[in-house]
Amino acid sequence: MSLAGQHFLGLRGVSADIIHAILDASEGFRDISRRTIKKVPTLRGRTVLNVFLENSTRTRISFELAAKRLSADGVNMSASGSSTSKGESLVDTAQTLDAMQADVIVIRHGQSGAPQVIAKHVKARVINAGDGRHEHPTQGLLDMLTMRQRFGHLEGLQVAIVGDVTHSRVARSNLIGLKTMGAQTRVFGPNTLMPRELAEVYGTTVCTSLRECLEGAHVVMTLRLQKERMTSGLLPELREYSRVYGLNSNAMKLARPDAIVMHPGPVNRGVEISAELMDGPQSVILDQVENGVAVRAALLYLILGGDES
Numbered sequence: 529m530s531l532a533g534q535h536f537l538g539l540r541g542v543s544a545d546i547i548h549a550i551l552d553a554s555e556g557f558r559d560i561s562r563r564t565i566k567k568v569p570t571l572r573g574r575t576v577l578n579v580f581l582e583n584s585t586r587t588r589i590s591f592e593l594a595a596k597r598l599s600a601d602g603v604n605m606s607a608s609g610s611s612t613s614k615g616e617s618l619v620d621t622a623q624t625l626d627a628m629q630a631d632v633i634v635i636r637h638g639q640s641g642a643p644q645v646i647a648k649h650v651k652a653r654v655i656n657a658g659d660g661r662h663e664h665p666t667q668g669l670l671d672m673l674t675m676r677q678r679f680g681h682l683e684g685l686q687v688a689i690v691g692d693v694t695h696s697r698v699a700r701s702n703l704i705g706l707k708t709m710g711a712q713t714r715v716f717g718p719n720t721l722m723p724r725e726l727a728e729v730y731g732t733t734v735c736t737s738l739r740e741c742l743e744g745a746h747v748v749m750t751l752r753l754q755k756e757r758m759t760s761g762l763l764p765e766l767r768e769y770s771r772v773y774g775l776n777s778n779a780m781k782l783a784r785p786d787a788i789v790m791h792p793g794p795v796n797r798g799v800e801i802s803a804e805l806m807d808g809p810q811s812v813i814l815d816q817v818e819n820g821v822a823v824r825a826a827l828l829y830l831i832l833g834g835d836e837s
């Protein structure tokens with residue numbers, strides 16, 4: 529299967545060959561981003577619409593930059609100031625945008641499954657930029673690219689994911705993608721934030737202590753504590769959360785000496801990760817950001833018919 533002409537809605541069902549092809553192409557686009565002149569004519573004349581109906585900094589800006597660096601015309605839409613705030617339905621909005629002859633619609637939406645619904649109603653190709661608690665496939669890809677750059681391979685890596693897994697589409701896309709690539713995952717977080725089906729559906733190991741989760745890990749990924757959920761009784765008090773689930777340099781001693789620390793951002797500095805670890809040599813958080821532009825450029829390129837070799 530090739531990506532040309534396909535929607536990209538999640539990592540579920542995407543083969544290891546395709547993931548490798550995207551990561552390989554991303555390396556080329558990362559090199560382009562490092563040049564003084566960061567623009568190539570590859571997608572001249574193509575139109576990419578970024579529809580972000582939920583807050584976003586890095587994902588939205590990296591999709592915008594990716595399109596610009598490939599010379600595509602990019603237009604951005606957010607919820608405030610658009611007709612979605614006047615009560616227009618999602619499908620009607622999508623069909624309106626489609627009528628303007630978009631080649632690709634990139635969508636972020638608070639409802640799980642929204643990109644799938646849109647994909648059924650438009651001619652444009654749809655890329656999921658994060659939907660509810662479902663998937664965030666380009667984040668999974670940029671995370672895997674970052675790991676592959678550090679270790680040279682994904683197969684056999686031990687990846688620990690710590691934090692609020694229930695609300696995390698980032699965790700889900702990573703669990704799915706890493707399994708496809710032959711890495712092993714384990715997760716640790718508050719009991720109330722550990723979906724029961726994790727082990728079964730995602731083939732991951734649910735740990736009962738931070739020690740069990742981190743021991744021998746190549747990669748330690750922590751997730752944003754979604755403070756907006758603090759009031760719902762799902763979480764202990766902030767300081768308590770930080771004490772049990774927060775990562776710091778001391779906890780990292782449990783992982784391999786060459787282990788890296790990842791975070792999809794935005795970070796609550798000092799809550800899920802200590803400032804010192806975040807700014808220290810093990811942190812690859814800014815590499816993740818850089819790789820985000822490269823992965824999104826690669827995906828636009830491949831979906832719009834670029835050569836996978």
Ligand code: NCD
Pocket residue numbers: 586587658664667697698751752792793794
């Ligand atoms: C995440 C998201 O929105 O899913 N951020 C991101 O895209 N890099 C994670 C989060 O908001 O916690």
